[in-house]
Amino acid sequence: ADAPIPLTVEATKGGSKIDRNIFGQFAEHLGTGIYGGVWVGKDSSIPNVRGIRKDIVAALRAIRVPDVRWPGGCFADEYHWRQGIGPAANRASSVNTNWGGAGEPNTFGTDEFMDFVDQIGAEAYVSVNVGSGTVQEAADWLAYMTADASTSAGKERAANGHPAPYKVKYLGLGNESWGCGGSMTPEHYVDVMKPFARFTHNFNPKQTGADAMQRIAVGPNGDDTSYTEAVMKAYKGHDWAWSLEGLSLHSYTTGGWPPSYPSTGFDEAAYAKLVKETLGMEGLIARHSAIMDKYDPEKKVPLVVDEWGVWLAPTPGTNPGFLQQQNSMRDAIIAALNINIFARHADRVRMTNIAQMINVLQAMILTDKEKMVLTPTYHVFKMYLPFQDATFVPVTFDAGTYAEGGIQLPRVDAIAARDTSGRLWMAITNLDPKRPASVRASFAGIRVHRAQGEVLTAARIDSVNSFDKPDTVSPKPYSASASSGGGVTLDLPAKSIVVVQIES
Ligand code: AHR
Numbered sequence: 001a002d003a004p005i006p007l008t009v010e011a012t013k014g015g016s017k018i019d020r021n022i023f024g025q026f027a028e029h030l031g032t033g034i035y036g037g038v039w040v041g042k043d044s045s046i047p048n049v050r051g052i053r054k055d056i057v058a059a060l061r062a063i064r065v066p067d068v069r070w071p072g073g074c075f076a077d078e079y080h081w082r083q084g085i086g087p088a089a090n091r092a093s094s095v096n097t098n099w100g101g102a103g104e105p106n107t108f109g110t111d112e113f114m115d116f117v118d119q120i121g122a123e124a125y126v127s128v129n130v131g132s133g134t135v136q137e138a139a140d141w142l143a144y145m146t147a148d149a150s151t152s153a154g155k156e157r158a159a160n161g162h163p164a165p166y167k168v169k170y171l172g173l174g175n176e177s178w179g180c181g182g183s184m185t186p187e188h189y190v191d192v193m194k195p196f197a198r199f200t201h202n203f204n205p206k207q208t209g210a211d212a213m214q215r216i217a218v219g220p221n222g223d224d225t226s227y228t229e230a231v232m233k234a235y236k237g238h239d240w241a242w243s244l245e246g247l248s249l250h251s252y253t254t255g256g257w258p259p260s261y262p263s264t265g266f267d268e269a270a271y272a273k274l275v276k277e278t279l280g281m282e283g284l285i286a287r288h289s290a291i292m293d294k295y296d297p298e299k300k301v302p303l304v305v306d307e308w309g310v311w312l313a314p315t316p317g318t319n320p321g322f323l324q325q326q327n328s329m330r331d332a333i334i335a336a337l338n339i340n341i342f343a344r345h346a347d348r349v350r351m352t353n354i355a356q357m358i359n360v361l362q363a364m365i366l367t368d369k370e371k372m373v374l375t376p377t378y379h380v381f382k383m384y385l386p387f388q389d390a391t392f393v394p395v396t397f398d399a400g401t402y403a404e405g406g407i408q409l410p411r412v413d414a415i416a417a418r419d420t421s422g423r424l425w426m427a428i429t430n431l432d433p434k435r436p437a438s439v440r441a442s443f444a445g446i447r448v449h450r451a452q453g454e455v456l457t458a459a460r461i462d463s464v465n466s467f468d469k470p471d472t473v474s475p476k477p478y479s480a481s482a483s484s485g486g487g488v489t490l491d492l493p494a495k496s497i498v499v500v501q502i503e504s
Pocket of ligand 1: 175
């Protein structure tokens, strides 16, 4: 057997808060992400509350989704909110030009989205249409959502069933304006974005202080730093008339473009290639953060990774424009590694949104009519719950090496944090699909008697949960006793994620 990997938890030291928003979700009008996934309509035989599926609400409540980004994505820059309010029979129907040319019935609009986030207990992150809309259209939308019921906009909302202003906590100022959002140069985007930041007023009287709405500007496309430079430079020079409270970063794990890696039936070489690519998130965040530090050394503006995840070949037989893919043990490991990276950069990365919540890309949940299944990625989000708003605790370890073909990767990865009640937690991933690993953890400053929590592993790296076999990849109880010296040896199965409370 291999020698145990030594790991030290600086248990009495603390770092940044791991904002619960790094566990945020993204739900676009794309494929069956909304229609079928969230919305089935009030008359559906699928159990629902005001048209929203009961089963997915229960599942999403259980992972305490902090916020949901909506309505896109590329869809957002062609979305006209007025088409999605008022009596269902009067709503316009349109075509979803970005995603498979599907019909867009607009039966899920602003009021339904707000009902949905309310049902799951999440904050609303609304992206306004900067690409093909006007500043006036966006300002009117904010008034509809947030103005008092005594105003014309508020009266219209009240007539649609909601007299009280909604809370719009996050506002996206466009989406991928360097691409599907209008192919704008960074300088042009800055000029276009400023009036949106200036005139989209949030009138909700309760949103003051820490609850004030945060405006998130379009930022970098992967490694390209031109938007980071231009938007942050503009931020530094901002005056009383406008400001920003976030810069977006989009980065997917694709294995090349267009995405061609299958979501099932892949080999270890494909696994290693995608895991290596996903670990690039570390350098990406470091490079963009360094630029942000130049213009914002106090780190007032968070880097918001509001689209990330593994983007694979579409499931055979599905509409390729629906971006439907299975979700495997590999994807669970990819999720854990990314969350660990975000936690290490918690001083700057204070929000992320995995793409996407249901039925699209690296989904939490898959549905097919009345059926629903929780993916391995869902289980990672559930296991990591104690890390929401926890305080980062430094960990040092020799990661060792996992090699496949010409690719060298760390064998293990780990983070630690103290939850909001002061309890110490560790999350450790064994990346190696064949070799179990043993980690000998010691804890500077405390005496430990037990580690207890859950382990997620599977027979194969491409094991998935299906409607017929929903529990193929599901967490199991895990515990390890401390040695007489107060350390704990954690035995990690091959390709596994362990999350444990360190009891002292
Ligand atoms: O998540 C799918 C798409 O990926 C989004 O609509 C877009 O913003 C990105 O290119």
